[in-house]
Amino acid sequence: MSATFRHCRHRELEALLFSAISSASSISQLNQAHTLLYRLGLHQSSYLVAKLLRRLVDLRSLSNSYAFAVFSQVPAPNSFLWTALIRTSAAAAFGPPCRHPLVLYSLMRRALPPPPPLSFTFSALLKFCSTSRSIAMGSQLHAQTIFIGGFNEDLFVQNTLIDLYVQCGQLDLARKVFDEMLVRDIISWTSLIVAYTRHGDMGSAEELFGESPVKDMVAWTAMVTGYSQNARPNEALAAFERMRMAGVTIDEVSVVGAISACAQLGAVKRAEGVRQIAEEYGFGKNVVVGSALVDMYAKCGLIDEARRVFYAMDDRNVYTYSTMITGLASHGKALDAIKVFDEMTMRTEVKPNRVTFIGVLTACSHAGMVEAGRQYFTSMSEVYGITPDADHYACMVDLLGRAGNAEEALELARTMPVEPNGGVWGALLGACRIHGKPHIAKIAAEKLFELEPDAIGNYVLLSNVYASAGMWNEVSNVRKLMRGRGLRKNPASSWMEAKDGVVHEFFAGDGSHPMSREIKAALEELIDRLKCRGYTPILSSIVYDVSESEKRRLLNGHSEKLALAFGLLTVDTGGTIRIVKNIRICEDCHLVMCLASSSENREIVVRDNMRFHHFKDGVCSCGGFW
Template identity: 40%
Template sequence: MLLDARKVFDRGHEGDTVAWNSLLQGYATAGGVNALREFFAGMQGRDTVSWNTIIAWCVENGEYEEAIAVFREMLASMECLPDRVTLVSVISAITYLGALAQGLWAHAYVCRKGIQVEERLSSALINMYSKCGCIEGAVYVFENLGPKMSVDTWNAMLAGFTVNGCSKKALELFVKMEITGLVPNKITFNSILNACSHGGFVEEGIGYFEKMTKVYDIEPDIAHYGCMVDLFCRTGLFDKAENMIQMMPMKPDASMWKALVGACRTHRNFELGRKAGHRLIEAAPNDHAGYVLLSNIYALDGNWTGVHKVRKLMLDRGVQKLPGSSSIKIDGVIHEFISGDKNHLSKEEIYKMLSEMCQKLKVAGYVPDTSQVLLDIDDEDVKESSLALHSEKLAIAFGLISTAPGTPIRIVKNLRVCGDCHNAIQLLSKIYGRCIIVRDANRFHHFREGSCSCSDFW
């Protein structure tokens, strides 16, 4: 059909902007990337709709850097002005990249040009600030929107508080939302139940789950059940977690088994952890996380035969473990580290700072948690040395030598931050007077003055 449309177009619609945009949308929907870009480059009289189409296509297809580049090209071309639709797409791209500096620039552009911040744009801004770890920015946007806010805007702020470890604030916001008379929906309760899970609020979580079903007549979906299972697991209420899994009307997904295995590791429930670990592998046989979690359960229990069996199973199935890495952006350049990394150009300065960090941590009373080293060795010194070289600590060391005193340090970890690093970073935030923000696979951790926003419950 696209070829037929192009033939009709070529017979007499060259000056029709609406026709150009319709065909461009056709290429965005069904055409190949090369054909789309070629057609866009050759368009006559491109307007805001034209640019919005190509930017939205970039975002939908994961080309986030390209979306921002096209936006800059749009501004430079001076063919037309961006509108709210443009900014929503651009800010969404920035959110996926976690690029706070670009997000601040985009927000400033909105303010400078007097673009009205309506529902979609406000939600995009709140989401961007939240997922870049700048909850203060999200709150600023939310509080300056005025009384006419939709449920979606409230949901964005609730989700922002939750992912940044501000569980109590999320619960307080939900109360305010109800007072306004707005009716919460499924997404609202997903955020509020997540907040209860991340904060360890068992009674509140049970209460909200009942309110969702009995007061608002909302049928729980697997995400809601997953939040409750996660809440019970985090608080060590394994009987309640198992009962929830058995009573829910759908089959448990991998995330539930993952929550159960992770909690069993934390609470040293090895028997249940082994059972749940095998169920996790059955549910997601190609995901490395299940094998790693089950292997860790065996290792903590001192069952090295079990560890070797799980690793052999991974090898036989061709499942590769994702190596842990931490990254930090300095002056627009992303620097990535893996455990024991010695490939960085500033490795000498980094390891000198790392040595200083270890000395200051020791003076501050830090004791390495060698139980986090799941290796079949008895030498505690070797275990402590292994912990000192974790990617999070290397990234922080680089941040300390590369930024001015008092500047926040922002780290992105591709996996869950380990317990030892969590303890160490709390102390480092106090020792160096820095706000250290770590975005791991689950949430943000805001370390300030020796404590974390998660209140050591994550």
């Protein structure tokens, strides 16, 4: 009777302490729980100590000596406790007195009577190999699993094997494990689907997704994010829509892929729709969702809405701040970007990272703030301990070159302590496009043709520099080079979202749009009105050696002008015309937008591949820096 009672009390106490450990949210609370265990004589319980170790891993406050000390107090650790210790050691950078997970495993095998090894212990070892990318150790363990009875049907073991090979970049081996599995669950399918999406192989991902017998929220989300991360925003949104149609519930993670797809499209109506869904479910409070929304609004041209979301957030981390800074930079609001950076560094605990500095440096560059840019560049290593990499040097080359100092930019590219990448030479070539330095452009382009032989834009840029300088022989040489390498231009296009959310895309000189005739007429009328106000076409924007009248004809066929005319015809009076372009806006179109913004009394926002241009009352927010 009293034994039963004592037993009951013991069980109750154990349950109480178990929940105390589970709810510990800091290392000091965990310490208190441990002290309690000690006082009550329960520090020898494998069950409770194993929970303690697992909580230690969850809290990421890993102290291996502490873990080992706690473990050592248990006289007869069972296999659960051993496994927890292995996990602790696998999660940390192990050092004395902690041992390597495999060593612990052999100690465990020696300490315990020889039972068949537990699958979850083995999974913990495999997981360790997977996180530490130890393919050699992992495949040895894999070989062992083959001889252990039941492991070929054990989902934990098999799924961890898939993960191991995926993490080590061995997709074929992961697929082999998957194909040979006797039983598969949704996790096996999804692991492999995600592996394909991360390798950019959406075809295989689609195939697997189609074949998988069950599709849950995570699997659907994997497809949505897969499309989004592979720059296929329309398909991402379509998948998101199908997912909701199929009645699958969504969570914070599911909406992020859709939000990021809207950011890529720059389509405001779609964006508002997805935002509404996110808010309906109350996901807006989540840091990741919030950061994605900030990015989405910034990339859709609604920088003030991005700012509102940013300031309404409760938690902001380095992603949130970097996104806001980069967003402001792309809209040419350098001072605001710097203000956000200062808020972050002076009033919060959030530490800037390398991406944050890329944002700050581009902000300076896009506003011509050379001295401020130099100071931030110096401070990043001296104050924040971040060593500038090639991307940061690219920003500096851009900063100097854009401001008209191509010689110093070239000098920096030549003397920088890390190997210059395509970004560095590309920034230099871009500077030459603005300031016309054919001899420097040639140096930059030669490096680029080696580093990025297939990047068509570099050839076009060089040929443009030569064309502006009237060096038609060199222009034709560049064109020959392009042809010789079998490169063809990505068609330039501009697109615009209509009132109903449908996206209309325009190509240069293209007459396939249903309203094509009206658009052409409206454009001609507009150009005539602008000419009365002193507009002269900038013929040098056409880089072909053709007659002047042909140049005029080509200029008026530019896709952004077609989109502008479509906007003037369809956007309500007083509404902002928002155009997205896949390449940089040309000088003539830039001028036309400026003039049209005042003559038509319209705000026009153009997102090109680099940044935003806000045209209002005849001026552009870029201040001529683009």
